[in-house]
Amino acid sequence: MVISNPSNNPLDTLAKQKSRYFLTWRWHFYSGLFVIPFMLMLSVTGFIMLFDDEIEAVRYGEVLSVNPSTYPSQEPLPLSAQLEAVQQAYPDGTVTQFVPATSSDVANRFSVTMADESTRFVLVNPYNADITGTIDRSDSWYQLANDIHGTLLIGDVGDYLIEIAASLTVILLVSGIYLWLPNDNARRAGFLKIRTDSGSRVLLRDLHANMGGILSIVLLFFVLSGLAWAGVWGAKIVQPWNSFPAQKWDDVPVSDINHKALNHGSEEEMPWNLELTPLPESKVHVHGEENTSGSSAGNAKKAEIAAKQIGIDRVVSEAKALGFGQYKLNFPRSETGVFTVSANTMSGDITDPTQDRTTHIDQYSGKVLADVTWNDYNTIAKAMAAGIALHQGDISIINKVANVFFCLAFILIAITGGVMWWQRRPVGQRKLGAPPKLADSGLWKVGIVSVVLVCIAFPMAGLTIVALMVIDALICRYMVTFKDALS
Structure with a gap:
């Protein structure tokens, strides 16, 4: 008698x-319920940030523009004269940054930190040093959208919630692709098709599944490049291992503050791989002798400084000689601070990430203390520089238009997912309407390995899944009402 193997049935x-x-x-359903609000928020705020320049031109065009034809025979005044005008207008403020005009009909910008810690751009006509107006840096639509995009306006808690959502998006993508691939007749019927004559539920399903499946790699790219700024995966895991080592700067004392201190608020202006790297220090001449010790900052404040700080005119001349075009110039923040000239895609100075450059200049001697270019980045840092530029739509107009499409597509994917759930939820019952849980079919090794790998790679997703498993084990099994609601 032949006994058949049940597994072959x-x-x-x-x-x-x-x-x-x-x-x-x-898994897709529960991840989606958490992720959908965040995907909508990130897509909408990302869409707004794509049009930062256009929004700023509409809001502040009158004070941003100058008319060079009014001064046909006059060259722009020295930057030192423009800086002096700003310092005279705001004697209680501290000028921290200079941003040169992008064209001859646009005002120069000097960033000034006021006594109340607020920061504003002071706009200066380069032809006569007149101040044309100011822009409150905390009042920009970009800043507001960026703060929501990064923290939901609630600080670290918001950052962690967004990181959880972004991490769970990876599970959403993996499970979504599995559900989308045409492994049976039902899925083949809608694979890469939009059926408009089969009812609204089928139409929504086809839009959601096909757009989600086709754009899954694009969405994964946005998730990974965005997670690099997150508080755990980015700041605690990826970024520290890929920061530029200050030890590469030979015979240069380093400060106890890092490049991130040069950012203004939540505006990310320093390259990602330099944020955690200490700044170099200027060599302070005290009583005719060089003091290069690590404690020179404290000593210099009490001592007579024999050396005189070089001016902005010389720094900008040096920057141009080094090949800088559009850039941001950060002023020294202390007696041992440095002038920092930076041009990178992260802050929108340039559009080609391979031209990223950050140069530190001694504020007394004018000597270049450190010069970091694309060639000094490691592989991950190069990927991040290029990835962030693409993420922000900075590479070209094609990149920007593509990102507009992606934002709209992600909004559509999120909305169709939410509407499908709303349509299929049990009406009049206190239930979420989750897909039914069928009888246990044994150990699914591929599924388990996939979830474990995602949890290891993205700790916040792992912690969330563990928390859900604990809730299921300790609450759902013993609280029938709660269990029914999640069914």
Whole structure:
């Protein structure tokens, strides 16, 4: 008598596939419920940030523009004269940054930190040093959108919530691709098709599944490049291992503050791989002798400084000689601070990440203390520099238009997912309407390995999944009402 192996039974195989399909759908469903609001928020705020320049031109065009034809025979005044005009107008403020005009009909910008810690751009006509107006840096639509995009306006808690959502998006993508691929007749019927004559639910399903499947790699790119700024995955894991080592600067004392201190608020102006790297220090001449000790900052404040700080005119001349075009110039923040000239895609100075450059100049001697270019970046840092530029739509107009499309597509994916859930939820019942959980079909090794790998790679996703498993084990099993609500 021949005994058949149950595992070879087609009905058993079909039941196992169906069980795994619904299990994957449940993961996709629960991840989606959490992720959808964040995907909408990130897409909308990202869309606003794409048009920062256009919005600023509409809001402040009158004070941003100058008419060079009014001064046909006059060259722009020295920057030192323009800086002096700003310092005279704001004697209680501290000028921290200079941003040169992008064209001859635009005002120069000097960033001034006021006594109340607020920061504003002071706009200066380069032809007569007249101040044309100011822009409150905290009042820009970009700043507001960026703060929401990064922290939900609630600080670290918001950052962690967004990181959880971004991490769970990876699970959403993996499970979504599994559900999308045409492994049976039902999925083949809608694969890469939009059926408009089969009812609204089928139409929504086709839009959601096909757009999500086709754009999954694009969405993964946005998630990974965005996570690099997150508080755990980025700041604690990836960024520290890929920061530029200050030890490469030979015979240069380093400060106890890093490049991140040069950012203004939540505006990321320093390259990602330099944020955690200490700044170099200027060599202070005290009573005719060089003091290069690590404690020179404290000593210099009490001592007579024999050397005189070089002016902005010389620094800018040096920057131009080094090949800088559009850039940001950060002023020294202390007696041992340095002039920092930076041009990078992160802050929108340039559009080609391979031209990233950050140069530190001694504020007394004018000597170049450190010069970091694209060639000094490691592989991950290069990927981040290029990735952030693409993420922000800075590479070209094509990149910007593509990102506008992606933002709109992600909004559509999120909305169709939410509407599908709303349509299929049990009406009049206190239930979420999660996909049913079928009978246990045994150990699904591929599924387990996939989830474990995501949890290891993205700790916040792992912690969230563990928390959900604990809730399921300790609450759902013993609280029937709660269990029914999640069914």
